[in-house]
Structures are given as C-alpha cells and as structure tokens.
Amino acid sequence: MRITVDTERCVGSGMCVLTAGEVFDQREEDGKAIVLRPEPPADTRGSVREAVDLCPAAAIALSAPGTPVL
C-alpha cells in the first residue's frame, strides 16, 4: 500500500491526522496534509483506510507499492 495526498484538493480538515496520526501530519504554514509514512506499516492500514474514507475532499489515494500514481 502506498499513500499519496493531492495537496491541491486538501482542505486541511485534519481528519487524516486525527484518524491515523502515525501516518499523516499537516504542514505548519497552510494546514495541508503531509504523508509521514508513504508505505504505512501493516498495523496502521485499517486507520489509513478509514482516513481515506473520512477525508472530506477525497484527497488521499492508495495504490499498490511500486505502482505509478497518476
């Protein structure tokens, strides 16, 4: 599983940080999400999936590792 965030779409709600704080953080200057662990450890995958679902802006994408993200 590989995580990417579309910072253009991100509205800085912090839902991802709240849900999977080990994997996401927000930039100080503009509140946009950053991915701390693009390839998250197995035990965080449930919460990462939840973050994807909760993101109000559909800004988080998951792909298989090694797959180019369009």
Next chain:
Amino acid sequence: MGEFPHTVTTMPTARRSGCPFDPPAELVDARRHSPISPYTFPGGKPGWLITGFDLVRSVLADSRFSSRKELMLHPTIDYGDMQAPPAPPGEFLLMDEPQHSRYRKPLMGKFTVRRMRLLTERVEQITADHLDAMEEAGPSADLVTAFAKPIPAIMICELLGVPYQDRGSFQEQVDSFMNGETSDEDLLAAYTATQDYLAELVAAKRANPTDDVLSDLTDSDLTDEELRGIALILLAAGLDTTANMLALGTFALLRNPEQLAALRTDPALADRAVEELLRYLSVAKTFMRTALEDVEVGGRTIEAGSRVILSYNTANRDPERFADPHVLDLRRQDGGHLAFGHGIHQCLGQQLARVEMKVAFPALLDRFPTLRLAVPPEEVALRPETADVYGVKSLPVTWDA
C-alpha cells in the same frame, strides 16, 4: 404522485415532546420513506429534501452543487421574488471555488490538529476557572452561562484576538442573531453592530498587530472588508456551535445515566464520546445547496437551479449507516458522522471544537460527581427549530455541596 409517495411540504418546526435530542419526527419519517424527497418551498417552488447519510455526503462532496448565498432560497419563509445578495467579502461559507479557497487557505494552517492540541492546557485552565466559579456560587447554576458559553467564547476570542473587555457585549450580539427568536429589526441591528465592531477591530490589528490569527491575516493581501467577513464567520461559528454542544451534550448525558457513568469511570472514552455526541446531537442541523446543472442523486434528477435541503441530523441518524441510530452509545464503533459537514466546506474549526469538548465534558463530570438537572427535563427550554444551531436556552443544574 405514485413515484414519490412522500412529498415534504414544509420544514417541521418542532420536536416531539419528551424527545429533545431526536430530529423532528417528520424528518425521520421522510427518511424512512426515501433518503431523498421532493420538497415544496413556501411560495410553491419545488426543491428536494435529502435525509439519507450517503446522499447528503455525496451532495456535499459534489462541486456541481453550489453554496453561493445568492442562489439560496429560505426553506421556511416566502420572500417572493426577492433574491439574497451575494455573500459579503470574506464570508466564505456561502461561496464556491475559487473565492472560497481565497479565504479558507490562509486560515488552514491556523487550525491544524497539532496547533489545536497545543491549546489543551489553556482549555483546561479556562474550564477549571469556570468550574471553580460554579462551585463557589452554587450549588445550582445555569450550565449555559456558567460553563457552556464562556469556554468556547474565550478560546475563539483569544485565538482571533478579540480583546477581553469586548467579549461580553460582542457575545450578546452574536447570540441575538443565532438564537432563532430575534425579530428582523433586532437581527439587523445586532448584525450591523457586530460589523461595526469588527471593522474597528481589524483596523486596530492593522495598526498594532498582536499575536493572534486576525493580526497574522493583516499580513496577507486580504482587504479590511474581507478580514471583517472572515472574523464574523469564525466568531459566529466558534461561539455558538460548541457552546450548544456542551450544554445540550450535558443534558443528553444527564438523561442517559449509564452513558454518563461510563464516561466518568473511563476518561479514555472521551475521544469516542465526543464523536458520538456530535453525531447524536447534530446541532448544526441543516445546510442548503443549489444544483448548478442537472445532477442524478439517488435515482432522481435534480434539475439545474433546484435547491436542496440537506438534513444533517437525520443523516446522522440513518439506520443504514449507524446501528441503532437513535441510541446514544459512547462506545459506538461505527464512526464517521456528518456533524461537521463534508466536502470543501467541512468545518474549519472542528479540531478546536474537539479539544474543547474532550477537556470540558470529563472535567465537569469529575468536579461534580452528583451533577443533575435542577428542573424536570420537560422544563428545560430548547431553542426553536428556526435557529440555525440547535440547543438549550438554559440548563439549570444542581449538585450536592
């Protein structure tokens, strides 16, 4: 009519007696028939009422639905052909992209999870001060004025940089345009007074910037008028919503003693409890959108120009989304409510609200182990459905000294 057995013609104006926490029965009923119902606005214009979780969420995420103020129609009042003016500069809740982003973007970094968590200690201190004052003056207090209102008020005012001595009069003004019972004339007066006050405040921040959000924003390309609009949105939202969550939430806990006991004995439950109270109470009840083009929603075609009423409180009680939705269950596992909305307008201040509630509820229960209503529950005065934000007007409580 065969296709739509259930048309909702007016927005319900009352909740069932004895069920102050449940959405109006007509709305729950509408959802039972269908997550989307035809709706007739006063004056006869057709529109739609969406009560199902999935559909509300999908409309909120869909940029083909506009939030622009000038496209809205009042759900309960017939203004004839009168059209609302566009939202004033800065009032970004009632705008679409790209205007919306122009205002939201410079704020996003100020309300991050991390930054709001750093305020925990300050919230704890303010909460403790108010609990001290309650204890000294009691037993018996109005929880709204002693606790629920001041905590979020002080927090948002400190964040924005509203001077301490101005808070009282300012809060009264905001109160009067949020309570749903103010006459049009008084409403306009309160709105104007607030605008004047904020104009002065913005000018003062520009002249003498201090360490607060409003001062920071004077460093951007936003005009004074825009800053005033932003300040108004943040203050109105920050003051009223959390205050109502704290008071109505306490009322709900007192009416569910086993849930209250669970939170009291297990402070680790606070995070989950706050989310469940947000879902269960949904104090920001309804929002509106206008279709910019023909859009298929739940098998219906919403035509360009049609207005859609989104019922958050009914969506958050959707049995297809939440098991036993009308039960307050602080241990609930199926999270993901719509209390803060969804899509690009999802509440900017939600992480602040969370920190305030996570601190305030447990602190209150901890300080007053025998906290209870001081009047019969039926006598607790509730806000009318016409208020944008639902809640109690006052909550008389007492305890053993």
